[in-house]
Amino acid sequence: MNEKKIRVLVAKPGLDGHDRGAKVIARALRDAGMEVIYTGLRQTPEMIAAAALQEDVDAVGVSILSGAHNTLCPRIVQLLHDQGMDDCLVLLGGIVPQEDIAKLKSQGIAEIFLPGTSTEDIVRFLRENVKPRE
Amino acid sequence: MSERFGTTNERTLKLRFHTQTAGVSLTVQQPLNNIVRVAIQALAGVLGGTQSLHTDAYDEALALPTDRAALIALRTQQIIAEETGVANTIDPLGGSYFIEALTEKMEEGALDYFRKIDAMGGMVAAIEKGFPQREIQDSAYQYQKAVERGEQVIVGVNKYAMTDEPAEVPTLVIDESVRTHQIERLEQTRTTRDSGAVANALEKLKLAAHNEENTMPATIETVRAYATLGEICSALRDVYGVYEEPAF
Known part of the structure; x- marks a missing residue:
């Protein structure tokens, strides 16, 4: 069986x-056999959403260690939604206080x-949660 | 420096260095253990003769540090400096077979890198080829793999992990007011400064960058005229463009 490879954009938003x-x-x-595009540093949410669309990815993995996740993450989710990419998973990694986690998830961060x-664990999560394409 | 570059200036013969404890070694799990990690790493830096030292706060894997955590990081340095006596001797480990052998190994490794980088045409060419970046990434990846295989032990993470951890430590909360306050300050500065002087200073900086001169005096001028960091960086971006990382 030849499954389509999962495509992931790994992104570093903000000044961190x-x-x-x-x-x-x-x-x-x-x-793990996925196709990965890395944006490089200092990306704006707009740049990340544009790259996600252009690369037609199944998931965006956002890495933030600066404390700016509460501002940047909802913006990325919103921009993906605006361009019709609701099926695209948004994952967050980095330094995120426990108190922020529930709110971020309610704003559309998958994990x-x-x-x-x-x-x-991250590979497994993506394999289990990326929606199969038509 | 004297053999290769023929310097006679004593100041350029000095190896001055700064040490920061390893952020990557800090854990979310059982975070008070990080105090011990930082202390051991800081001690290693002092034993190695560092002139400048940054100790991480124990809660930096959880959030931006609290004042309390930052104070412990400072006290850690003061305990090493004033209670242990290690700073009373220039090279307390001098003559230790084990340490000297490791130092020699590290030196050989460094010289090996120098040779490789020289063969590539120097550091700038090596960076353009992505060589040092790749070496750092390889090392970070191998470390992660070793952690996941359990070969590299991290206490509280892949060994001695606890399902019901002791109570969480308090972390710093930064609310939106910080942002609005900073925006207000910025607006205030922009309306009260001499905008002609700012524009002039930024132009001079661009010219210095364009002519490949030392940009420091022009940069200081822009700061004196109250140009913002964003404006200074934009001026330099106009001249240099933006660095794009080679694909990994």
């Missing part, structure tokens, strides 16, 4: 330059992965 995690995740997803998460 901590890209070690994003790059480790990008490589782990690629090694939040904190430091210490195994890359295998």
